[in-house]
Amino acid sequence: MILVAGGTGRLGTLVVAQLAQRGARVRVLTRDPARAEHLRSAGAQVARGDVRDPSSIGRAMGGVTTVVSAVHGFAGPGRVTPDSVDRDGNAHLVAAAAAARADVVLVSILGAAADSPMELFRAKYAAEQNLRASGAPWTIVRASAFAELWAEIMTKPIVFGRGNNPVNFVSVNDVAAAVVRAAAGTELRGQIIEVAGPDNLTFNQLAALLQELRGTHGPIRHVPRWLLRVMTPASRQARAAIAMDTTDMTSDFSATPRQDDLPVTDIRTALTRTVTAPVAGHRWPAVATERDP
Numbered sequence: 001m002i003l004v005a006g007g008t009g010r011l012g013t014l015v016v017a018q019l020a021q022r023g024a025r026v027r028v029l030t031r032d033p034a035r036a037e038h039l040r041s042a043g044a045q046v047a048r049g050d051v052r053d054p055s056s057i058g059r060a061m062g063g064v065t066t067v068v069s070a071v072h073g074f075a076g077p078g079r080v081t082p083d084s085v086d087r088d089g090n091a092h093l094v095a096a097a098a099a100a101r102a103d104v105v106l107v108s109i110l111g112a113a114a115d116s117p118m119e120l121f122r123a124k125y126a127a128e129q130n131l132r133a134s135g136a137p138w139t140i141v142r143a144s145a146f147a148e149l150w151a152e153i154m155t156k157p158i159v160f161g162r163g164n165n166p167v168n169f170v171s172v173n174d175v176a177a178a179v180v181r182a183a184a185g186t187e188l189r190g191q192i193i194e195v196a197g198p199d200n201l202t203f204n205q206l207a208a209l210l211q212e213l214r215g216t217h218g219p220i221r222h223v224p225r226w227l228l229r230v231m232t233p234a235s236r237q238a239r240a241a242i243a244m245d246t247t248d249m250t251s252d253f254s255a256t257p258r259q260d261d262l263p264v265t266d267i268r269t270a271l272t273r274t275v276t277a278p279v280a281g282h283r284w285p286a287v288a289t290e291r292d293p
Contacts, residue, residue, distance in 0.1 A: 001025045001063040002183055003102075005051055005093055006070035007044070008035040010149060011107065014176035015070060015183070017042050022184055029060050051089030052079065057096045067097040068105045068183050069127075074120050074236065081236075082123035090127035094134045103137040103189065105182045107175070110144045110168070110194060110251060117243040119236060139182040140192045143175040144168040144251055147197065147270040150206060157211055157220045160238075161228060161245030163203035168251035170197035171265035178262055196251035199267040203245075209268065213275045 002019055006012040007028035019026050020042040027045040028036045036046040049056035051071055071093075073085025090106065097104045112125040131138050147169040178195045182188045201209070207220045225245065231238035 001027055002066045002068060003027050003029055003047075003060060003064045004044075004068045004070060005029040005049075005057075005089075006072065006107075007039060007068075008032075009070060009072075010146065011172050011176055011179070012068075012070040013039065014173065015068060015179050016044050018176060018180045019183060020044055022180070024184060027060060027064070029057065051092055052084055054092045054096065057092055058099075061096050061100050061102070064097075064100055064102050066103045066105065066183050067093055068107075068179060069093050070107045070179070072120070073123070074240070082120040086120060086123035087126045087130075091130050094127075094131050094136060098134050098136040103139075103186065104131055104134075105139045105141065105179060106131050107179060108140050108142045110142045110196060111247075111249060112142065117247055118240055120240070137186070137189045139188045139190070141175065141178050141182060141195060142192060143178075143195045144170045144197060145249070146170065146172045146175070147267050148172050148274045151210060151271050151274040154203075154207055154210055157207045157216075157218060158223065159203045159207055159220055160223045160241035161203075161225050163207070163220070163222060163245070165245050165247070165249070166200040166202050167206075167244060167249040168196050168200050168253075169206070169267050169270070170195055171263075171267075171270035173270070174263050174265050181262065194251075195262070196253050197267060197270075198253045198264060200250040201267065206267075210271060210275070213268075213271055 002024050004012055004016050007016045008030050016026050016039050027047055028039055029047050029049040030036045031050045033046045033048050047060035049060045069090055071085055073080045073082045094104055108124045108128055109121055112121045114125050116122050128140055145167055175195050178193050228238045228242050
């Protein structure tokens with residue numbers, strides 16, 4: 001039995017469906033079972049639970065041999081934060097897995113580091129370190145920014161900051177393939193798998209490409225850095241936007257260690273899929289914009 005935490009999200013839904021197609025027994029851990037109804041038809045079991053509540057994880061662990069963590073706490077209601085979900089929630093999952101003698105596949109982020117300017121990246125790094133010290137058999141899958149997520153965030157040509165800082169974008173389908181590969185077998189235990197895309201684009205370039213694919217025209221508008229800085233005390237998104245506008249988030253695809261048989265999707269293909277078949281996603285808060293940051 002494979003327990004997938006975060007199985008109702010963009011990545012988790014793909015992972016659950018692909019594992020079920022392989023004939024694996026899959027159980028989804030979710031705070032809201034109604035959000036997992038589409039996964040029941042794929043043959044997945046659904047267990048109510050919250051990674052912030054260790055007791056709820058324990059109730060879902062019966063017969064589990066592998067735990068997949070696809071959770072994230074970047075945005076959400078109540079006490080959802082990177083520290084409460086990505087750091088502490090993952091620690092709860094790892095503790096439950098270790099007690100059950102189960103393997104753990106952790107989805108992390110390229111650039112995760114203790115000194116990262118981004119809170120989410122620091123929390124993911126803490127989760128990685130905790131997992132590696134836990135004694136549980138582990139695989140870590142580090143991914144760059146999901147192209148499909150940003151296509152949905154940027155339904156309008158609005159860029160946070162100056163938009164000239166290159167960022168690596170990867171298709172969520174490529175990340176799902178790596179996670180499924182790690183969860184379905186044991187040959188990748190003790191390894192860190194990095195899944196980057198072949199494209200580094202600035203957000204200005206991404207916005208222009210999305211306009212081309214959508215057949216729309218008009219100026220690309222910007223949320224200026226000064227306004228983002230004003231928002232930072234109360235907005236995690238604003239703090240992240242400044243970091244993404246100023247921090248090196250590129251990846252040398254040719255030098256990134258990866259499994260040769262994993263798919264590689266170019267960003268135009270990934271964005272076209274999203275533009276032609278959009279799925280409701282997360283939205284960043286509406287803020288004032290101006291044309292020239």
